[in-house]
Amino acid sequence: MERIEEKLAILADAAKYDVSCASSGSDRKNDTKGLGNAAPGMGICHSYTPDGRCVSLLKILLTNVCIYDCAYCVSRKSNDVKRAAFTVQEVVDLTINFYRRNYIEGLFLSSGIFKDPDYTMERLVRVAKKLRTENNFNGYIHLKAIPGASDELIREAGLYADRLSVNLELPTEAGLKLLAPEKTRPAMIRPIRFLQHEVIRLEDERKVLKKVPTFIPAGQSTQVIVGAAGETDMEIVHMASHFYRQFQLKRVYYSGYVPISNDTRLPGIHSQVPLLRENRLYQADYLIRLYGFQAHELLNEGHPNLDTDIDPKLSWALRHLDCFPIDINKADKMLIARVPGIGLESARKICAARIHGALGWDQLKQMGVQINRAKYFITCKSRSLERKELAPEQLRQLLLTQSHSKWLKAHTAQLSLF
Structure with a gap:
């Protein structure tokens, strides 16, 4: 038990940098007298912090061991931090026990990359599958879709999770090449496009077939880190607008860079991104998604950054x-x-x-x-x-x-x- 608590402390702390965990949008009902319910107004409690972060889910990493060395990431392989990893069954047990105690309404599960994307994705899928099929759990599940994992594993994840998210990590390709050269934008876009096509395919099948499996009913989202690579707000908002239009994402989340090292490629160790910048980006995002604004109306070459004194x-x-x-x-x-x-x-x-x-x-x-x-x-x-x-x-x-x-x-x- 002490070892589980130690793992939980390490892997919950490592997960705090991932903010894309909103649980709205799912309608998974409990029709089998199972455990939990993600139907609106029933099993899920939509509890948010003022800047939009959801606080109702058990939010952990499967592991903070990672084969990649992204400069901005606390779990990068060269960082001197204590490492830990849950087994699949440990995550299942934690979720069920916390749910029974009314601590949580669901699970948000991400992970560092163990050996390769498929190895990691397969374990994430097994957690969700065990919860659904062996524990009859109908609460909310949000999984990370790992870029580079096979289409078969991504598809299976979509059958058990309410939402999947693929982190774009940095708003620009130039930033990605600078700070995470082992990763590429095309590899990140591939699962996003695959999920979009699967949703469309199943929607078409639903028009003619009686029984079609539920597939990510809360859609897909992504997250970008703000301020790690010197990008302007214009670049961030235009990127988000593009992904909303091209891939029908439910949400783009913005996470201000938190200084974690003295890497010369990164902003200074005391250059934490102000929370106000995050808030302004969320406000601009809201205007684009719901108010019909175009990205170029809010930000352009003559006005590349959002005003800190007034809202967009x-x-x-x-x-x-x-x-x-x-x-x-x-x-x-x-x-x-x-x-x-x-x-x-x-x-x-x-x-x-x-x-x-x-x-x-x-x-x-x-x-x-x-x-x-x-x-x-x-x-x-x-x-x-x-x-x-x-x-x-x-x-x-x-x-x-x-x-x-x-x-x-x-x-x-x-x-x-x-």
């Missing part, structure tokens, strides 16, 4: 003041959703409500619109609220001042409680 939507609006103000009672829903201070749900409510009559400021506020921000970009039935002809920089400073004042007021009120 506001930054875009300030650079396109010629598009505003828009009439809230006439504009298209997706154009309304581009207004700072108006989200998708508020845009939907606006379009549904204005059928019955023109809307004013009071009604917009009741629909969740942040009037103090949105008022500079819209008109409505009511008289204009403090509309001024302001230059982009003037409006930016005004909104920043208002935001700081609001934060200070809330912080002061919180302190007064003590």
Whole structure:
């Protein structure tokens, strides 16, 4: 038992650098009176940290032994760290025991590469297969698909896992060649493309056949490390947009580089990527996936990095003041959703409500619109609220001042409680 606890401490700590573990999107039901349930609202608890990390899964590596020597990776073969490896049965037992104690809702399992990709992938598949077939486990399972593993093993993994992910690791091929020369982008893209084709093939079969096996119902995702190779936010966001379009990925996750060595190819040992940069990338990603923004609208050669002071939507609006103000009672829903201070749900409510009559400021506020921000970009039935002809920089400073004042007021009120 002590040895298992030691392994768990080592391999859970090594897994913390992998952030692509969101569990939403699966609908694997428990129809066999088995253990666990990944159906929405039932077995899986969608618990996230503020920057999007899922905290509801047992998140471990099968091993931190690795044949590769990627400069940015804590598990690289040249790093002087304590090594450990679980057996397949140990991971199965840990998952079942933790689930029974209500510690977790599922399993997120990655791994260093033991001997070769197939050797490692085969063990990952065996964990998932044992959980499903021998333990009747219907909870959420997320596995890493190992680049270089055979199509047969990747396909089998997709039959038992709710989600598979292939880490692209670095946003650019140049960064990969510099910091992980043993790996190639084509080798990473191959399993991503294979999984995409398998999903499409089975969807087509489902139209004509009665019984078609469940295959990665939560889709596939990937992760990139931010800041290890000096890439711009533009390169990262354009890369993510490309993979969303080409391979229908569910999510791209961004992990700020954490200094782990004095390798001269890497940023300085004290150059940890600010969490705010991660957050801004997630915000830009959200705008691309859900709001209809194109990557080139948010970032281009003239604006290669996201603004740290303001969110990407506001930054875009300030650079396109010629598009505003828009009439809230006439504009298209997706154009309304581009207004700072108006989200998708508020845009939907606006379009549904204005059928019955023109809307004013009071009604917009009741629909969740942040009037103090949105008022500079819209008109409505009511008289204009403090509309001024302001230059982009003037409006930016005004909104920043208002935001700081609001934060200070809330912080002061919180302190007064003590």
